[in-house]
Amino acid sequence: MSYDRDAAPVWPGLRLLPWESEGGKPCFLSADGAGGVLSRLADEIEAEQLCDGADVLKGAVAVLDDGKAGEHALRLALRATTQAFGNVLRVADSRGARLPVAADDDREADERELRAQPT
Numbered sequence: 001m002s003y004d005r006d007a008a009p010v011w012p013g014l015r016l017l018p019w020e021s022e023g024g025k026p027c028f029l030s031a032d033g034a035g036g037v038l039s040r041l042a043d044e045i046e047a048e049q050l051c052d053g054a055d056v057l058k059g060a061v062a063v064l065d066d067g068k069a070g071e072h073a074l075r076l077a078l079r080a081t082t083q084a085f086g087n088v089l090r091v092a093d094s095r096g097a098r099l100p101v102a103a104d105d106d107r108e109a110d111e112r113e114l115r116a117q118p119t
Contacts, residue, residue, distance in 0.1 A: 003086035005093065016094040018045045018087065046091045053084040 008016055008026035017027040017038075031039050063069045063077040 002083070003090045005089065008090070008093065010093065010097040015039070015042065015098060016090065017042050018049055018090055018094070042094075046094070049084070049087040049091060053088045056080045056084040 010016070011028060013030060014028040015031055017029055019027055021027055029038050029042065060077040060081045063073050066073075069077075
């Protein structure tokens with residue numbers, strides 16, 4: 001499975017799921033946020049994907065740090081890394097789309113507050 005951000009546009013009111021259809025198309029769930037069975041399953045899969053991504057990152061770093069790692073090891077590490085990165089992007093897009101959108105007044109107040117903070 002590979003994630004293509006352009007093929008999975010964000011649809012208001014729909015949750016991008018962490019899996020694809022048999023044809024490789026993105027799957028969406030129309031949910032009211034009540035935490036139904038599919039929402040909980042998606043949450044569990046997303047959590048596993050994030051943990052897997054952390055493990056893959058550690059493995060990729062180990063391969064890169066190994067000066068004797070050959071082309072095959074590097075290709076395997078890169079393949080696993082791109083897969084994990086795609087999963088993490090899908091999770092980020094899915095979760096980001098479900099964040100509440102601040103009103104323009106709230107955004108302007110937040111920006112003023114950030115500018116006022118000493119650096």
